[in-house]
Every structure is written in structure tokens, then in C-alpha cells.
Amino acid sequence: MSRLRKAPEDIRERLQKILEVLQHRYPQASLALSYDNGFELLVAVMLSAQCTDERVNQVTGTLFKKYKSPEDYLQIAREQLEEEIRPTGFYRNKAKSLQDCCRVLVEQFGGEVPQDIEQLVQLPGVGRKTAAMVLGNAYGLHQGIAVDTHVSRVAQRVQLSSAKTVEKIERDLMQLVPRERWTWFSNAVILHGRETCTARKPRCTVCVIEPWCLFPEKNL
Ligand code: SF4
Structure with missing residues (x-):
């Protein structure tokens, strides 16, 4: 993946690319919690x-x-x-x-x-x-986007939201992400946050989102 590629400024264009790479990386993203109902x-x-x-x-x-x-x-x-x-x-x-x-x-x-x-x-x-x-x-009811610590951190770093509170971050994401993908999106971003965009030391060199991430302190 070319590091010279310019990150598109348009947020919807970037989001589209981010959805594509996350879909490829985490096609069936689900929670790690066990439950039957x-x-x-x-x-x-x-x-x-x-x-x-x-x-x-x-x-x-x-x-x-x-x-x-x-x-x-x-x-x-x-x-x-x-x-x-x-x-x-x-x-x-x-x-x-x-x-x-x-x-x-x-x-x-x-x-x-x-x-x-x-x-x-x-x-x-x-x-x-x-x-x-x-x-x-x-x-299977998409009535909100679960914004936990991982979703919050990734959304801010990637600059899908500049908001500081989870309520506002959720509102920004709900306006950007197609509703039928809200649950999958949250699950996928949680996995991405756990595995790659970790809190202390994001693994930007192996990150599939990197070309479309505007985090100024990338770890490259
Ligand atoms: S490039 Fe770095 S900061 Fe941006 S999403 Fe990937 S791991 Fe996170």
C-alpha cells in the first residue's frame, strides 16, 4: 500500500474507503462476549x-x-x-x-x-x-452506534469526528455510516482498536486504514 497516497480530505470519501477496507478485514465482525439471547x-x-x-x-x-x-x-x-x-x-x-x-x-x-x-x-x-x-x-436492530473507548479513540484519530463526548461522536458517526451497517461498524472498529489502533502505540505501519487516516501523530 503506497505511503505516498494522499488522504482524501472529503470525509465521506474517506469513510467509504475505510468501510471498504474494514469490510475486507472484518467481514463478519461480532462481539467477543458469549450470549444466547x-x-x-x-x-x-x-x-x-x-x-x-x-x-x-x-x-x-x-x-x-x-x-x-x-x-x-x-x-x-x-x-x-x-x-x-x-x-x-x-x-x-x-x-x-x-x-x-x-x-x-x-x-x-x-x-x-x-x-x-x-x-x-x-x-x-x-x-x-x-x-x-x-x-x-x-x-438485529440498528438504533444507535455503540461508542466504547475503542470506537471513540479510532473515530477521533482517523478524524471521522472531532467531538469530545461519546454522545457527539455517536451522532457524527450515525450521520456518516449507513444505518444498516451501524452494528457491524461498531464491532469492526472495536476489533480494529484492540488489534491495531491501540491506545498507547498505534500500529500504523500495518494499519489498513492508514491511507485514509488523518491522525497527525501516526506511528510510521
Ligand atoms: S493509521 Fe494509525 S492512528 Fe490511524 S487508524 Fe491506523 S493505527 Fe490508528
Whole structure:
């Protein structure tokens, strides 16, 4: 790939190229979290804050066998749940959020995960990132772009967004990326951020996006 190639300034032209190379690199990009349904994915994403997906999968491997529904999580003592999710870190806050969330699911949504982002973000402990991830991956509903630390960093470096908050970055990306690709895009960029555009030392020399990235501090 020629390093002399000039990065097109037009953001939509650059995005088109970025989508093409990411599609080639990550055609079936999906989450690394294990789940069998929307509720399990919701639990897994809530547990994944400040924790690796591998560790979450270890914990949920046992958890999901024992507890199948929001009602199940409400029937165990808080202390027991804390112990069971302890390896994921911040276990006291996570256990509280999980049970608070399950209580609202039972009381207001008949124990089902609402398939609407505005309703999902009303649940305790659920923000737009979690909601978009669950809706997109478990239900195939593209109602938002999950902007986690990787998506945020890559979008800013590549200069698909100059915004400073995840809300504004998501809004910028939603205007650029075709809606039917929102979920795949987020999953692919998360993988790209983990594997190549890493936080401390981006691997720009092997990056498929490099010709269309405007990051001024490329590691070439
Ligand atoms: S060229 Fe470097 S900074 Fe730009 S996306 Fe690739 S790894 Fe990240």
C-alpha cells in the first residue's frame, strides 16, 4: 500500500474507503462476549465495564447456567450475586445495577428486554453504548452506534469526528455510516482498536486504514 497516497480530505470519501477496507478485514465482525439471547447479552455488557471479555465469559459461563431470567437474579441475595460476579471487578456496583435493572425489567416490561433504545436507556446501569450493542447484536436492530473507548479513540484519530463526548461522536458517526451497517461498524472498529489502533502505540505501519487516516501523530 503506497505511503505516498494522499488522504482524501472529503470525509465521506474517506469513510467509504475505510468501510471498504474494514469490510475486507472484518467481514463478519461480532462481539467477543458469549450470549444466547438479548437478556444474556445485556447482563454480559453490564459486567464488561472495566473488564476483559474473556473474564466476563468465564463468569457468565457459570452465571447463565444458573440464572435464566430477570426474576432469577432478583431471587438471590445481593451478597451472593456479588460473589458470583466478583472476578469482573467493581462487583458491588455491578450487582446493584444488575438487580436494579432486572427489577425494572420485571415491573415495567414483563421480564422482557425492550427492543427500543429510548426505553432501554431508562434501565438502571444501561447507557446508549450498552443499548445499541444489545439491540444491534442480539436483535438485529440498528438504533444507535455503540461508542466504547475503542470506537471513540479510532473515530477521533482517523478524524471521522472531532467531538469530545461519546454522545457527539455517536451522532457524527450515525450521520456518516449507513444505518444498516451501524452494528457491524461498531464491532469492526472495536476489533480494529484492540488489534491495531491501540491506545498507547498505534500500529500504523500495518494499519489498513492508514491511507485514509488523518491522525497527525501516526506511528510510521
Ligand atoms: S493509521 Fe494509525 S492512528 Fe490511524 S487508524 Fe491506523 S493505527 Fe490508528
